[in-house]
C-alpha cells in the first residue's frame with residue numbers, strides 16, 4: 056500500500072470533478088432546493104385554515120369570541136354542533152374545533168382554558184391554527200367583559216401527531232444522508248465507467264496500483280465531495296431553515312461518511328454491469344428510488360405493510376436515516392446507535408469486497 | 420545500464436500461449452522469446468492477435484493456456500509492471516485533465532521520485548514536442564498529439580521494457596520518423612521495445628520481427644533472415660509467402 060499512489064488517485068478524482076462545475080453545483084444546490092421547497096410547503100406562507108366553533112353557551116363573552124375569531128384573516132370560522140364538528144374534523148373537512156364551555160365568564164381570577172382539537176396529521180396546519188388563535192384571542196374580548204384581564208389559555212388536543220412534531224424536522228436529517236448516498240453513487244459509477252470507456256482502467260491495471268489502492272483512492276476522492284455536500288447542507292438546515300437539532304454535529308458527518316464508503320464501492324461494483332452512462336442512470340430506479348421511498352424518509356417504517364417492512368429492514372439507508380434522526384432529533388450518542396453503526400459498517404465492508412472483486416488485474 | 424544476465428538474454432518469453440475470447444481464437448500456441456536491448460516488431464494484419472499478445476505481455480490479460488514471462492516473472496504480475504511502459508492502441512489517458520496532470524498522476528503511480536518528476540515531465544514532453552501544450556487539457560489535443568502524450572506517459576518512469584501497440588498509427592511521416600529515431604535511441608540505451616504495426620515499411624527498422632496471422636505465429640527472425648528464408652526482397656512479399664506456406668500446409672508447425 057503506497058500512500059502516494061492512493062493520494063495521487065484521490066487528487067486526480069478531485070481535480071476532474073472540480074473541473075465539472077455543473078455537476079459540482081448540482082450536487083450542492085439540488086439538496087438545498089429540495090429542502091427549501093419542503094420548508095416552504097411545511098412552514099412558509101399563510102395558511103387559510105378552517106375552524107369550527109362549538110358554542111354551547113349564550114354568554115356575551117362567547118358571542119364576542121365567535122365574532123372576533125370570525126374577523127381573523129387567517130381563519131375561516133363556522134359554528135356547529137358538537138356532533139357535526141366531530142364528524143367534520145374526522146372527515147378532514149375542517150382543521151380544528153374550538154369548544155367553548157358552558158357559562159364562559161371571565162369574572163373570576165383563574166385563567167380560562169379553551170380546548171382546541173386539532174386534526175394534526177399535517178403539522179404545518181396545526182401550527183397555523185394555534186398561531187392564528189393565539190394572535191386573535193387576547194384582542195377579541197372587550198375590556199368591559201374582562202375587567203380583571205383574565206388570560207384565555209388554549210389546550211390543544213391532537214387527533215393525530217403531537218405538538219412538537221414538525222415534519223420538516225423529521226425529514227431534514229435523512230436528506231443529508233440520502234443526498235450523499237445518491238450523488239456519490241452516481242458520480243462514482245459514472246467516473247468508473249469512464250475509466251473503462253477511455254481505456255485508462257487498462258493503464259491502471261498494468262501499473263503498480265493495487266486493488267486496495269484503487270478502492271481507497273476512489274473512496275478518499277469522493278469522500279471530499281460528500282463531506283463538502285453534507286457540511287453545506289447541515290449548515291443550511293441548521294442556520295437557514297432552523298431545523299430542530301440537538302445532537303453532535305460530528306456524528307452527523309460520521310454517519311454520512313460511513314454511508315458514502317458503501318456508496319462509492321457500490322458505484323464501482325455496479326458500474327461493471329453498465330456499458331454506457333445511460334445504463335448507469337438505469338440503476339437509479341433499482342437501487343436508489345426504493346431506498347428513498349421505503350427507508351423511512353417520508354413514511355415512517357411502522358406505516359409500511361409487512362413485506363415492505365422486511366425490505367426496508369434490508370436497506371442500508373434505513374439504518375442511516377435512523378442514525379441521523381437519532382443524532383439530530385434526539386441527540387443520541389454513538390452508544391445508542393450501535394445497531395445502525397454496525398449495519399452501516401457491514402454494508403460498507405460488503406461493498407468494498409464486491410468492488411474489489413470486480414477489479415481484476417485482467418480486463419477482458 | 421541494466422544487467423539481467425542470469426538466465427538467457429530474453430526479456431519476454433512466451434511459451435505455447437493461447438487465448439480466446441468466447442469462440443474467437445485470438446492467439447494459438449504462440450511461443451517466442453524477445454531479446455533485450457532490441458526493437459522487436461510484431462507484424463500482422465488487423466485482427467491477427469497483435470494487441471492480444473501485447474496485452475498478455477503487459478499483464479492486462481491472462482492466457483488460457485501456456486505462460487508468458489517478463490523479466491523472468493509469469494504475467495500478470497504486479498511487481499513486474501513497474502519495469503514495463505505500456506502504450507495502448509487508444510490513448511487511454513484522462514481527457515479532462517491537462518497533460519501535466521496526467522503525467523503527474525502516472526508518475527506518482529510508478530513512484531517516479533517526486534523531486535525529479537517535474538524535470539522529467541518537461542524533458543519527455545520536449546522530446547515528443549508537446550512541451551508548450553503541457554497545461555492544455557487532453558480533449559483539446561489532435562489525434563497525433565494524443566498519441567505523443569500516450570508515448571510520453573509510457574516513457575515517464577524509464578521502464579526497461581516498452582510495449583507499444585501501434586504507436587505510429589495516424590502520425591505524419593515527419594513525426595513517424597522522429598518516433599522511430601526515439602525508439603532506436605532507447606534501444607541503444609539498453610531498453611527493449613516491442614512495437615506492433617501492420618505497416619511493412621516499419622518492419623525494416625526493427626531488429627527482430629514476428630509475423631502473426633489469425634492468431635498464429637508465422638515466423639520470427641531479423642528482417643534479413645526472413646528475406647533469406649523466403650527468397651523475397653520485399654518484407655511484404657515475405658509475409659505473404661509465409662502466409663501461403665501456412666495455408667497450403669495447414670499443420671505446419673514452425674520453430
Ligand SMILES: Nc1ncnc2c1ncn2[C@@H]1O[C@H](COP(=O)(O)OP(=O)(O)OP(=O)(O)O)[C@@H](O)[C@H]1O
Pocket residue numbers: 419440443444445463464465466467468469470471472508617
Ligand atoms: N476483448 C475482446 N473481446 C472479444 N474479442 C476480442 C477481444 N480482444 C480481441 N478480440 C478478438 O481477437 C482477435 C485478435 O484481436 P487483436 O486485437 O489482438 O488484433 P490486432 O492484431 O491487434 O488487430 P489490429 O491491427 O486491428 O489492432 C480479433 O478477432 C478480435 O475480434
Ligand SMILES: [Mg+2]
Pocket residue numbers: 469470471508584
Ligand atoms: Mg491491435
